Amino acid sequence: MRLTMTDLCTVPPEVLSPSSSQTLEPTLGSQITLNCTVRLPFDEHCNPILSWMKDGHWLGNESSQYTLEEKTWRSDNASEKFMSSLLSVNLTSDENYGVFACLASNITATFTLQRSEAAGHVGAVLAALAVLALLLFVAVIYVKCRLNMLLWYRNHYGELELNDGKLYDAYVSYMNSSDDRKFVNFIVKPQLENRYGYKLFLDDKTILPNSEPSADLIMNVSRCRRLIVVLSNAYLEQDWCNNNFREGLWRLMELSQRPIFIVFQTQYREIVHPAINLLKQHKKAVTLLLWRTGSMTPSSDFWKELCLALPRKVSFQHAMGDPQTQLQEDKDPMLILHSSSLEHRGEPHPEGDLGLRGPIFRGPPTPRVTSSDGPTALAGGTMEEVQLSEGQRNEIDVSDLGSRNYGARTDFYCLVTEDDL
Structure with missing residues (x-):
């Protein structure tokens, strides 16, 4: 059975590109090329036409927004014919987006163009700035609330130091000078005992006479859980601080775990005593606290750091507790x-x-x-009647x-x- 020329021209073409309806998202200001390629049986008398429509309207060559290019070629054995129509669209406004259709005989291939934002470095820069701001915020919160979080964790999950035979929470060593006495008796003692409930043992005598701990010192320090030294200028003028501070420091570390040294900021900047440099070198073995101008307030970092260095306090009921x-x-x-x-x-x-x-x-x-x-007779032998008024109790x-x-x-x-x- 032979096909006539009319029959060959009525054979519908096969759409090679696009294989199915496509949806594209080019950015505004860009240019995109739509490729419509079909295959049909070869016949030199059949000349199908590839036409384009946009949103149901025919496109002509009069518009500068569209550029049309057509190509035609045959297969190697000259049995088939290929036709291609390339439509270039300049996307200069929102009106250039829409549905484009390629028509060949009774076959239609569609392209849907949707607007997409331009890909650039703006989004990446904004994301990096957001991450940087978040890290800065976390760093500020950590610096401001670090001690509060550490105190909360210590007070809830810290190790308890009970039933250890200790009678005091801290042994406070200071120099018997006017400034040191005021600092210890009117600042340190009221704050730690009345506000935080610690129990202190105060000593204004030299703790290391002749660089050797006395028997009283060993006994008193053994009754305390911590050792606090108010390291003022007057304190550093002692013989053992000037001559054998390194050896004395090892003695104190043997008597108490992680001794606490309090240094005044005004003196801290001016002191060139080797003891200060030695304490800086051994920060991991001792606790070095700096008393600043704003440390007087109860909510200052000084008291928080000092409480972290002291034992964890436990609140007991009125009729219960550690005697x-x-x-x-x-x-x-x-x-x-x-x-x-x-x-x-x-x-x-x-x-x-x-x-x-x-x-x-x-x-x-x-x-x-x-x-x-x-x-009723009293224990001493004197007789006396004792009557308790109504409502009076022991x-x-x-x-x-x-x-x-x-x-x-x-x-x-x-x-x-x-x-x-």
Whole structure:
């Protein structure tokens, strides 16, 4: 069966490009070329035409926004014919975007052009600036809140130093000079004891006479969990600081773990003492704190760093706790024979030196015995009737004595005297 010339011309062409409808996203201001290529049986009398439409309207050659180029070639065996139409589109405005259709006989191939933002370095630069700003913000937050975060973590998950036989939290060594006494007694002691609840042992004598620790020093430091040295100019004038500070530093490090040295900023800049350089070299083994102008405020970094160097404090309930540190001077009402040693003594208020803290436990009243005739006799032998007015009660609450925790102590208790036996 032979095909006539008319039959060959009615054979629909095969679209080679595009293989399917395409969606392109060129940027504004660019130029794009749309390639429409078809294949059809060869016949020199068949001359199909490739036409273009945009959004349903025919495109002519009169527009400068479009450039059309057509090509025609045959296969090697001259049995097939190929036609190609290249449409170049200059995208100068939003009106140049749309749906382009290539028509060949009754075959249509479509290209959809959508606008896309220009790819450049602006986005990358903005992203880099955003990352840099984020890192700067994190760095500022770290610098401002680092000590607060460390304190929070230490107070919640830090190691507890209880039941170790220590009676004080820190041993404070300072020079018996006017400035040092004021600094220790009116700044350090009220702040650490009244605000943070630490218990200090103060010593204004030389801790290393003849570069050797005395027996009293060894005993007192062994009762304290930390060692604080107020390293002022007057302190550095001692013989052991001028002659054997390196050896003395090793002695102190043997007596206490990571001793704390406080240096004043005004003196820190002017002091050329070799002890300062030695402490800078051993920052990993000691804690060197600088007292600045703004360190007086309770929220300054100085107190936060000092609290980080001191043991973790634990808050106990009123009727519970470690008897080693809960009562002032380690005195328990059950262990004291005479009430005079536990009479009420006012202590500085946390907000200043004018107020008073709550009362300390008083001892029980003098024991009373009852004679056969009925009147009350005092322990000393003097007879006196004692009547308690309505509503008056004993000064010591003994209701919780059975629940006291005395297992925390390491020494022995003697609840009765030889006279009682």
